Amino acid sequence: MMKLHIKNMVCSRCKIVVKSVFENMGINPVSVDLGEVELKNDIQEIQKNELLKKLHAVGFDLIDDRKSKTIDKIKTLIIDLVQNKNNHLKTNLSEFLFQELHQDYNTLSNLFSEVENTTIEKxxxxxxxxxxxxxxxxxxxxxxxxxxxxxxxxxxxxxxxxxxxxxxxxxxxxxxxxxxxxxxxxx
Known part of the structure; x- marks a missing residue:
């Protein structure tokens, strides 16, 4: 199994577009979720580069480094919360992110601020x-x-x-x- 992390996937239409990019390349994903695509088999570097070009052409990008993956997960969770869950938090935002990502909120907050030049709260x-x-x-x-x-x-x-x-x-x-x-x- 191989998991690819994709930047800018924020809605159900995004999942449909990303899935079609993979299928048009003859790659049938096991699952397509916000920010993630799971494949049954690994893909070759040449295929990955072609995939990157096709995803980029429709507004998406592959994420490789760990910091970017964490930032993307934070954004995806918050977008999903606001867009789909009507923002009904049972806890505060920091506790929600801690529960979802299993990382200390201060660490997540510092990383987000460092990379995005804004706070998670803003x-x-x-x-x-x-x-x-x-x-x-x-x-x-x-x-x-x-x-x-x-x-x-x-x-x-x-x-x-x-x-x-x-x-x-x-x-x-x-x-x-x-x-x-x-x-x-x-x-």
Whole structure:
């Protein structure tokens, strides 16, 4: 068995695209998960280089070093938390990451800050604010419902954090919807 770690896999569509890249090369993965592809057999270096080119062409990259793998795992867990699990943490973020990655949070935090030039907390907040923007643009939920779904303690807390990050109140943002959302990989 061989496991490859892939950067920028953040959603179910990403899994479909990555799987098709492998299958188009005649490589049938055993499993494709966010950030990981498991293969039955090892692949040759030439095949790996070709795979790297094809993945890069569709916005993905292979991760080789241990630090990058850890950073990618942190990002994948936080993205999944915000996008798919409605941010309902049973513990705080540091405890969640410790439980998932079995590494001391201070070590993870220092590594993340060193490589990404931002803290895990700021990254998490930025992802949540992008999700808030998305939900405001969809215009299907009230601000109260958005605050609840993203586990904010109150609408006031969400509004304050939103204004701190974007410079606008959620209401003002809703009225000017022309402000573009950021792609996850740009955060």
């Amino acid at each position: 990254y998490f907040i930025n992802l949540k604010i992008e999700k808030v923007k998305e939900l405001i643009i969809y215009d299907e939920l009230s601000l109260s419902q958005i605050a609840y779904s993203l586990n904010y303690s109150s609408v006031s807390h969400l509004s304050n954090q939103f204004k701190k990050v974007t410079g606008f109140s959620p209401t003002h943002f809703k009225n000017i919807k022309t402000i573009k959302r950021k792609q996850i990989e740009d955060l």
